[in-house]
Amino acid sequence: MKRTLLVAALGALSLSACAKSPEPAAADVVPPTGATPATLAARPAAGTADARAVDAIKQLNPRIEVESVGAAPLPGFREAIVGGQVVYVSDDGRYLFLPGPGGALIDGKTDRNLTEVALAGMRTRLLATIPDGERIVFSPPNPVHTVTVFTDVECGYCRKLHSEIDQYLAQGIAIEYLAFPRMGIGSEDFDKMVSVWCADDRKQALTDAKATGKVKDRDCNNTVTMQYNIGQRVGLTGTPMILAEDGTQLGGYVPAKALRETLDKMAAEKTTADGATASAGGA
CATH class of the missing domain: 3.10.450.70 (Disulphide bond isomerase, DsbC/G, N-terminal)
Known part of the structure; x- marks a missing residue:
């Protein structure tokens, strides 16, 4: 870290x-030969x-x-x-x-990024405004950790992450997807994301779209624009964007095992910090 x-x-x-x-x-x-x-x-x-x-x-x-x-x-x-x-x-x-x-x-x-601490709190407040039902969730039966991932059907790293979804589930990680069509509102990419969110089976539509780049055209009342706007406000610069439950940004594509190790470390540090705070309060 x-x-x-x-x-x-x-x-x-x-x-x-x-x-x-x-x-x-x-x-x-690696510097060029002879360079210092x-x-x-x-x-x-x-x-x-x-x-x-x-x-x-x-x-x-x-x-x-x-x-x-x-x-x-x-x-x-x-x-x-x-x-x-x-x-x-x-x-x-x-x-x-x-x-x-x-x-x-x-x-x-x-070793704390104080800027990230401030941004994390803001992100959790913004994410809370998105209804739970508007997230596309892939979860193991008893998740140990949950992350929010802003995703896009046209993004190669997003496709790679989703192609390994079973590995994340095996690590006890639930992934809650939100939409961020990186080409912008009104783009073909945006229309595909709307079609996914308007599908009867969003999980299957997202999986198919990421695998083939194609999705059946659909339209409905949806929150894709809202999710896109919130993605911009939380500081998204590229997809995927992985956020921990406390709003900490964990990067873009992160392999399942490495993500589990990071989340475990964060949980352990929080437990230690909470214990220290409790001890100080009881002193």
Whole structure:
């Protein structure tokens, strides 16, 4: 998680989503033969704010190279250049602020993406406005975890995820699909999504549409436009978009086993945090 936070925030990690071409993670990029990364000419003196900034970045991802570090125009922060992008680190080395689209404020001590925490709460409130009956649900008999997935019938990653639906169910994961026709309202893609949501058997219609790209034309009163608009408001940049029950974005396509491991870890961390809160309250 620590490596992922910084790499993802710097825009070097693919979400495996159809609206964005897959890109290799920064740590997996192989430089040309003879190339050397631009790094600090000399490590800042120990105990200085510059050194704490470098240490904070390295803690999140030891393989990331810090190209420069120095005073920031933001009081109380240092400014570092990492992978051609700017990272602001608090003078005490605890907080990292990554500006720009997809940026984040990260608490290096707890490894929490504080921006994501704020967005997660907003997402859960928005998702709650979509009636349960408007979700296309694939679930094992006794799900351990439930995720919401914004999907599209034209998206290759969406098709891949759905082709492995039995693997997600075997991992105890229920998937609640919502519609996000990535080509926009009024497109042929949008009409296909409407046809799926208007089908007598939505689950079969969605499965067939993802497998063949075809769906019988149908029309009815539907919430596809509502779902699309909410997808935009929750920050969707590509399909699929997987959201945990607490609104945390888990990325685009994520293999079933890896998704189960992530959800288990999140559940364990929440249990630990709740226990600590309860203990503090009883003290």
